[in-house]
Amino acid sequence: MSEVLAPVPAAAPSILTGARKGVSKIALIGNPNSGKSSLFNHLTGLNQKVGNFPGVTVDKKTGTSFLTPQQRVQIIDLPGTYSLYPKSLDEKVIIDLLHNKKSDFYPDALIITADASNLKRNLLLFTQLADLKIPAVLALNMMDLAGKHGISIDLEELQRELGVPIIPVNGRNGSGVAALKILLSQPLQVSTATFFEIPDDLLVMVRQIRYYFELSNDYLALHYAHQYQKLSFLSEDDKEYIAELVKKYDFKSNTLQANETIARYVRINEMLLDAMQVTRAESNEQQSNKLDQILTHKVFGYLIFFGVLFLMFQAIFAWASYPMDMLDLAVATLNAWIQSKADGPLIDLLTEGVLAGLGGVLMFIPQIAILFAFIAILEESGYMARVTFLMDKIMRKFGLNGKSVVPLISGVACAVPAIMATRNIDSFKDRLITIFVTPLMSCSARLPIYTVMIALVVPETYVLGILSLQGLVLMGLYLIGFLAAIFSAALMKLVLRTKERSYFIMEFPTYKMPRWKNVGLTILEKVKAFVFQAGKVIMAISIILWVMSSYGPGNKMEQAEARATIEAKTQQLSEQDAEAHIAGQKLEESYAGQFGKFIEPSIRPLGYDWKLGIALLTSFAAREVFVGTISTIYSVGDSENIATVKEKLMAQKDEFGQPFFSPARAFSLLIFYVFAMQCMSTIAVVYRETKGWKWPILQLLYMTGLAYVSAFAVFQIFS
Known part of the structure; x- marks a missing residue:
């Protein structure tokens, strides 16, 4: 199956071997659900990085692949698309890239993925790309699935018709990837076939565009006429030149696009008559359709989905508790060991600043890993597509577009890419409403706050002997965020008074066993992002907070120390209590204490003190910072050397000598973070998208x- 087929006759000199900057660039492109992401993972392994395409907030996933020990290439994973006529911002980056040879990311060759079980639809994109005359290879995926559906493909005949090499691959187990690499390491040619003949009455205009922009072929020039307004690399003068030609020759873009698509499907049908045979029987009904009768059922479908959510939140507590405790204890043990060996300002900075912040990062790795493992498995198995279909029925009752479901579900991971995902929503008002309410979905960055506060006030008991009470509370917080999002959407819909009708069309991928390598790569990628991106912010703020907490204006801290020492002697406090009293007085007079005192009146009605006020503000940089902040604040001057973060927080007392983190304060904090804006990055991406x-x-x-009023109400009720 992985055998390379007979070479296609050469039609043009190879450009793969003549890459411009030493490393060839190969773009990976195909329909959604054609196995493109799996093939990308097999080709690049761990040599991946994610950024943005220049000028747009669309993810650009690139990776390095070694075709031979000496030859490496850069693989660019382009967004999935059905056609070169874009309907969304994600698809627009494809034409910006493929239509501009001066782009830094213009590919030397294409790997075009196609689903063998749905070949007719996939070949529409292939024929468009082939007519651009970029060297290409067709990676034919899911051949085993095609066989199960009674589809047999004559690969040699299909290769002769398409004019490019065909490599059968299996995205699940990597079969065929080695053969693909061998092919790519050799000179690669452009397609020998032309799939669409430009009408004669358009050739004059097309040739004028081609020669004006010095383009390589007529079909590319035709695309300039269709899409000049969407091509960001064209200057205003260039666009005006094309606009004049379009007007002069009465160029009707929409009609011509439709005619082209019909003509291409006629040609595809002719090719497949000889290259493909289908022997489908009733007994060959897809297993996916049988499962869908249950998983998308109007009653059982919702019960199963909430069961999956319930399992996920139970696992986040039950499975992660032991590794979390081990990581927290390890950092605390290291801290105590360092303090037992030396002392001084630098040791205090290391133990109370750096390591305290580090503990606030590392201890949540197990929970982040479990959350994204569930999300990756749901996506890999094909179940996530069914979830969006199910939830569409609910969304419409609250005035949201069906396509809003995907960003809202993505918001459970992170609001930033979720807001970017709204670009697929055609209606601007529906897109705006989705952007507005998506941050109300509890993202993974809130998870550390939720778990710490829940662990402090919710007992580790089990309902019916198997259901974790802490897991139930966690799931409840996520449901509150979801309800807030949909009711806010309904309110905003009334305010904007939009009457637009929208439609939600999506393709269900077949159910598959998750590709465990892809799941592992997703977990690794998300944990790395948490540790190295959020972790850098947490560490930096922890160090700044330690400095602000250890030093103060003028000699106020020295005066506070002297005053507290006299008070300790007067009250005849024990040595340990005296040290704690002195440390507390010094902290209040520090820069951090002064700042906290300044904002304390505004948050006192919520039950918060100046220490929590500092944590609220610093966590606006990234929600994960909250735990690192309170860990640092409560570590400064800690005379008892309390081991773990949880123990530090449990040891805090209010002015009446009662535990500071009472159920009232803890639940008030939880509700505040359910509703509060997530972080500065969310604001930045909303600004960019709107x-x-x-x-x-x-x-x-x-x-x-909403967060302030709700937190106030919760504190008053539980007090």
Whole structure:
């Protein structure tokens, strides 16, 4: 199956071997659900990185692949698309890249993925790409699935028709990847076939565009006429030149696109008559359809989905508790060992600043890993697509677009890519509403706050002997965020008074066993992002906080120490209590204490003190910072050398000598973070997606107000 087929006759000199900057660039492109991501993972392994395409907030996933020990290439994973006529911002980056040879990411060759079990639909994109005359290879995926559906493909005949090499691959187990690498390491040619003849009455205009822009072929020039307004690399003068030609020759883009698509499918049908045979029987009904009768059922479907959610939140507590405790204890043990060996300002900085912040990062790795493991498995298995279908029925009752389901579900991981995902929503008003409410979905960054506060006030007991009470509370917080999002969407729909009808069309991938390598890569990627991106912010803020907490203006801290020493002697406190009293007085007079005192009046009605006020503000950089902040704040001057973060927080007392983190305060904090704006990055991406400050500011004011009022109500009720 992985055998390379007979070489295709050469038609043009190879450009793969003549890469411009030493390393060839190969773009990986194909329909959604064609196995493109799996093939990318097999080709690149761990040599991957994610960034943005220049000028847009669309993910650009690149990786390095070694075709031979001496020859490496850069693989660019492009967004999935059905056609070169884009309908979304994700698809727009494809034409920006493939239509501009001056782009830094212009590929020397293409790997075009196609689903063998749905070949007719997949070949539409292939024929468009082939007519651009970029060297290419067709990676034919899911041949085993095609066989199960009664589809047999004559690969040699299909290769002769398409004019490019074909490599059968299996994205699940990597079969065929070695043969693909061998082929790519050799000179690669452009397709010998032309799949669409440009009508004669358009050739004059097309040739004018081609020669004006010095393009390599007529079909590329035709795309300039269709899409000049969407091509960001064209200057205004260039666009004006094409606009004049379009008007002069009465170029009707939509009609011509439809005619082209029909003509291409006629040609595809002719090719497949000889290259493909289908022998489908009733007994060959897809197993996926049988499962869908249960998993998308109007009653059982929802019960199963909530069961999956329930399992996920139970696992986050039950499975992660032991490794979390071990990591927390390991950091605390290292801290105590260092303090027992030496002392001084640098040792205090290391133990109370750096290691305290580090503990706030490392201890949550197990929970982050479990959360993204579940999400990756749901996506890999094909179940996530069914979830969006199920939830669409609920979303529409609250005025949301069906396509809003994907960003909202993605918001459970992170609001930033979730907001970017709204680009697939055609209606601007529906897209705006989705952007506005998505941050109300509890992201993974809130998970550390939730788990710490729940662990402090919710007992580790089990309902019916098997259901963790802490897991139930965690799931409840996520449901509160979801309900807030959909009711806010309904309210905003009334305010905007939109009457647009929208449609939600998506393709169900077949159910598959998860590709465990891809699941592992996803977990590794997300944990690395948490440790190295959020971790850097947490560590930096922890160190700054230690400095602000250990030093103060003028000699106020020295005066506080002298005053506290006299008070300790007067009250005849024990040595340990005296040290704690002195440390507390010094902390209040520090820069951090002064700042906390300044904002304390505004948060006192919520039950918070100045220490929590500092944590609220620092966590706006990244929600994960909250735990690192309170760990640092409560570590400074800690005379008892309490081991873990949880023990530090449990040891805190209020002015009446009672535990500071009472159920009232803990639940107030939890509700505040359910509703509060997630982080600065969320505001930044909303600004970029809406192209202005109006909506980010309104969003910040709405969510902050909702969080404050709700937290106040919860504190009063539980007090």
